[in-house]
Amino acid sequence: MHDEYPISKQNEVRQLRQKATYDKASVKSVLDSALVASVGFVQDGQAVVVPMIYGREGETIYLHGARKARIIRLLEQTDRVCLNVTHVDGIVFARSAFNSSMNYRSATVFGTPSLIEERDEKVRAMRVISEHTMPGRWDELREPQEKEIKMTGVIAVDIDSASAKISTGMPDDEDEDYDIPIWAGVLPLQSSFTTLQDDDRLIEGVEPSAVVRALQGKLL
Numbered sequence: 001m002h003d004e005y006p007i008s009k010q011n012e013v014r015q016l017r018q019k020a021t022y023d024k025a026s027v028k029s030v031l032d033s034a035l036v037a038s039v040g041f042v043q044d045g046q047a048v049v050v051p052m053i054y055g056r057e058g059e060t061i062y063l064h065g066a067r068k069a070r071i072i073r074l075l076e077q078t079d080r081v082c083l084n085v086t087h088v089d090g091i092v093f094a095r096s097a098f099n100s101s102m103n104y105r106s107a108t109v110f111g112t113p114s115l116i117e118e119r120d121e122k123v124r125a126m127r128v129i130s131e132h133t134m135p136g137r138w139d140e141l142r143e144p145q146e147k148e149i150k151m152t153g154v155i156a157v158d159i160d161s162a163s164a165k166i167s168t169g170m171p172d173d174e175d176e177d178y179d180i181p182i183w184a185g186v187l188p189l190q191s192s193f194t195t196l197q198d199d200d201r202l203i204e205g206v207e208p209s210a211v212v213r214a215l216q217g218k219l220l
Contacts, residue, residue: 010110011161019165027164030107031056033220034085035133039063041081041113043074054083055125055132061109062116062125063155072153076115081157084108087220090188094171095180101171103186107164111157125154136211191220 004022005011013020021027031037040049050071052063061083065072075081090103116122123144130138171184193215196208 005159005162007163008161011108011163013163013165016165016167019167021164021166022162023164024162026166027107027109027162028056030087030105030164030166031061031085031109032132033105034087035220037061037063037083037085039071039075039081039083041075041078043078048074052083053129053133055129057125057128059159061111061157061159062129063113063157064126064129065153065155067151067153069153072115072155075113075155079112080110081113081155082108082110083157087191088189089168090186092167092169092171092186093184095173095177095182095184099171099173099177101167103167103169103188105164105166107162109157109159109162111159113155113157116154116156119149122149122152122154125156126152129154134212134215136209136214140209140211193218193220 003024005024005027007022011022035053036051037054038049039052040047042048052065052071054064055062063075063083084106086104086106088102088104092101092103094100116125126144126149127138170186173184195216196212
């Protein structure tokens with residue numbers, strides 16, 4: 001059971017329960033293959049959702065923003081946060097609109113946010129976020145300047161509970177609908193990086209490193 005997040009009223013999937021999983025490895029796989037999380041919280045009784053870049057280390061997710069940005073200040077002041085990432089893997093064409101759907105991988109996390117203020121801890125979290133987006137790139141770059149560190153806001157979210165929901169396969173039509181002469185199936189969707197584009201001010205002769213080239217064509 002230690003390999004799963006405990007099921008509670010908070011993270012229990014109620015619709016299409018057969019597609020739900022609380023397995024930690026499955027949840028983290030979805031998180032680690034996305035680039036942006038939709039972060040939700042309550043401000044003055046109103047729901048707010050903001051897209052943020054992030055990185056994960058163990059049971060902690062680090063969210064990145066400008067230190068003076070509204071989202072960082074608001075997250076600093078709340079004691080609960082929810083975030084979601086979703087990959088759409090295809091459109092499922094059924095023989096009825098009701099049974100048409102999508103194939104997807106989705107993870108929802110509930111946690112407790114806290115602002116990272118200690119300088120070295122913040123830099124380490126910034127590295128985690130950078131490595132999530134651009135694996136191997138941090139060691140190639142110049143060291144962050146002190147003003148850049150001060151201008152950056154990082155929120156640590158300790159995962160309290162989480163769940164994933166994964167849908168795959170062909171349409172699940174009503175028995176009588178299989179006799180209807182309408183095409184049905186799946187149109188897969190793939191998200192991937194394409195081809196590197198040089199900066200116009202690149203020094204002549206400078207080529208992308210192996211870690212940057214490795215990202216070309218990578219599927220998300």
